[in-house]
Amino acid sequence: MTQADFVVVANRLPVDRTPDGEGWRRSPGGLVTALEPVMRSAEGAWVGWAGQADVTVDPFDFDGTHLVPVTLSASDVQLYYEGFSNDTIWPLYHDVIAEPTYKRAWWDAYVKVNQRFAQAAADVTADSGIVWVQDYQLQLVPKMLREMRPDLTIGYFHHIPFPAYGLYAQLPWRKQVLEGLLGADVIGFQRVADAGNFARAVRRQLRYETKASGILVPDAEGGTRVALAKAFPISIDAESYIELAQKPEIQQRAKEIREGLGNPRKILLGVDRLDYTKGIRHRLKAWGELLEDGRASVEDATLVQVASPSRERVEAYVQLRDEIEMTVGRINGDYDTTTHTAIRYLHQSYPREEMVALFLAADVMLVTALRDGMNLVAKEYVASRIDNRGVLVLSEFAGAADEMGSALLINPHDIDGLKDQIMRAIDMPAAEQGRRMRALRKRVRDHDVEDWSQDFLEALSVFHEKSSRAAAEQITRDDDGSTPEREPIDETDAG
Numbered sequence: 001m002t003q004a005d006f007v008v009v010a011n012r013l014p015v016d017r018t019p020d021g022e023g024w025r026r027s028p029g030g031l032v033t034a035l036e037p038v039m040r041s042a043e044g045a046w047v048g049w050a051g052q053a054d055v056t057v058d059p060f061d062f063d064g065t066h067l068v069p070v071t072l073s074a075s076d077v078q079l080y081y082e083g084f085s086n087d088t089i090w091p092l093y094h095d096v097i098a099e100p101t102y103k104r105a106w107w108d109a110y111v112k113v114n115q116r117f118a119q120a121a122a123d124v125t126a127d128s129g130i131v132w133v134q135d136y137q138l139q140l141v142p143k144m145l146r147e148m149r150p151d152l153t154i155g156y157f158h159h160i161p162f163p164a165y166g167l168y169a170q171l172p173w174r175k176q177v178l179e180g181l182l183g184a185d186v187i188g189f190q191r192v193a194d195a196g197n198f199a200r201a202v203r204r205q206l207r208y209e210t211k212a213s214g215i216l217v218p219d220a221e222g223g224t225r226v227a228l229a230k231a232f233p234i235s236i237d238a239e240s241y242i243e244l245a246q247k248p249e250i251q252q253r254a255k256e257i258r259e260g261l262g263n264p265r266k267i268l269l270g271v272d273r274l275d276y277t278k279g280i281r282h283r284l285k286a287w288g289e290l291l292e293d294g295r296a297s298v299e300d301a302t303l304v305q306v307a308s309p310s311r312e313r314v315e316a317y318v319q320l321r322d323e324i325e326m327t328v329g330r331i332n333g334d335y336d337t338t339t340h341t342a343i344r345y346l347h348q349s350y351p352r353e354e355m356v357a358l359f360l361a362a363d364v365m366l367v368t369a370l371r372d373g374m375n376l377v378a379k380e381y382v383a384s385r386i387d388n389r390g391v392l393v394l395s396e397f398a399g400a401a402d403e404m405g406s407a408l409l410i411n412p413h414d415i416d417g418l419k420d421q422i423m424r425a426i427d428m429p430a431a432e433q434g435r436r437m438r439a440l441r442k443r444v445r446d447h448d449v450e451d452w453s454q455d456f457l458e459a460l461s462v463f464h465e466k467s468s469r470a471a472a473e474q475i476t477r478d479d480d481g482s483t484p485e486r487e488p489i490d491e492t493d494a495g
């Protein structure tokens with residue numbers, strides 16, 4: 001079997017099996033967007049699921065990365081992926097926007113599947129190698145892997161929020177999950193607040209001592225080791241978006257998009273997986289009311305909403321789709337004319353080239369998430385705006401808000417405030433657009449996905465070379481942090 005010195009373990013491979021079983025297509029979501037460029041230059045292996053039940057494929061090479069598929073049965077998909085990952089952890093960690101379901105059979109499946117991923121990673125990693133585990137579907141893997149392979153250096157990155165203690169405490173398996181994560185040497189979060197929430201949960205539940213970003217964890221020999229828990233905000237491959245935005249054919253496509261919409265004065269854009277965390281309902285409500293109030297008209301502005309299909313068998317997602325499609329139908333019925341539309345709704349998934357054309361066509365980008373780990377779309381929009389024009393309306397509840405204070409920050413729950421900021425974005429003078437957009441673009445270019453992975457892997461490599469205590473001390477001492485542009489927003493802590 002081929003072994004690698006550097007191994008990524010994620011729920012998904014970067015590509016999914018196509019439904020006809022013949023080929024492969026890019027997997028959905030920001031995790032894959034972020035890790036793809038990292039892996040292309042790392043010559044490592046990637047352990048993950050091929051996106052369909054009961055598909056068993058031998059390891060293969062794809063785009064310079066060795067892919068190691070993990071098989072999930074239909075029951076695993078239902079209990080581990082749709083159940084525990086996306087109907088327990090996902091809503092709980094996104095501040096209970098939807099009600100989490102706690103089922104013991106789902107937990108049992110989660111443990112079993114995490115064990116399978118840990119075994120696959122243990123098998124494919126060379127002696128003293130580095131393993132980087134990704135995200136909430138695999139929170140138990142770090143501890144399992146450490147027990148199987150104490151020679152490895154283990155990192156974990158958490159792409160979604162880590163909730164305040166008062167919410168986290170609901171989880172019946174709260175201790176096991178914390179212990180699972182603490183199997184890693186470095187545990188990365190999107191925001192400073194997430195790392196703080198995690199450290200608090202560890203203190204409250206496990207009674208472990210924490211000091212700055214270090215956590216003292218009992219080890220197998222009866223001593224203690226230090227694990228590091230801190231923020232490493234993820235980013236994008238900014239240059240690749242700039243390159244696409246410079247291409248004449250993509251600029252031409254942006255013009256066609258505008259013409260296809262009847263050349264409205266302004267185009268507003270939303271791009272999200274169809275997920276209740278993304279605040280699509282709030283956005284539609286605000287836009288519908290602006291049309292109703294007469295503050296906006298369809299000749300003046302059109303909203304293009306890409307809502308890409310996601311987790312389509314989870315009930316909360318089925319309901320959300322029904323609600324959104326009914327609302328879009330109502331608004332369009334009330335306000336469309338034969339030449340202009342209020343909302344161009346697209347329940348589809350587009351390749352990156354089309355995304356950039358949409359970004360270039362959009363005068364206003366609406367990111368109204370109720371809670372979001374980061375939201376890469378916000379960063380992709382500003383990177384693509386090579387003309388330094390356009391306005392980003394950004395929710396305070398998206399991780400991106402910590403770094404993007406020059407956007408128009410909004411609270412999506414405050415519909416009147418959101419309406420005012422949408423109008424402000426529509427009417428913003430070019431000079432102000434330029435000033436804000438330049439600051440946003442500078443931040444994204446100065447901290448791209450390579451900086452993110454380098455920062456994380458450098459922290460991890462210190463653990464590779466030194467004792468955990470010496471490593472934690474050095475990292476805390478050297479910490480220049482990816483300093484956010486402004487203070488993170490306060491987190492409510494009911495605990």
Ligand SMILES: O=P(O)(O)OC[C@H]1O[C@H](O[C@H]2O[C@H](CO)[C@@H](O)[C@H](O)[C@H]2O)[C@H](O)[C@@H](O)[C@@H]1O
Nearest residue numbers: 028029030031135159160234372373374375376
């Ligand atoms: O794999 P799926 O169930 O189809 O979901 C897609 C991905 O969604 C989530 O993305 C998160 O990661 C992004 C990059 O760090 C971040 O910007 C975003 O805020 C997060 O929601 C999920 O965390 C991934 O595991 C999924 O693959």
Ligand SMILES: O=c1ccn([C@@H]2O[C@H](COP(=O)(O)OP(=O)(O)O)[C@@H](O)[C@H]2O)c(=O)[nH]1
Nearest residue numbers: 029030031033273308348349350375376377
């Ligand atoms: O039709 C689509 C919709 C989205 N995306 C990409 O999917 C990712 C979404 O990442 P984000 O962090 O915004 O949210 P997530 O879906 O991971 O929660 C971004 O890279 C988008 O450009 C895409 O390629 N095609």
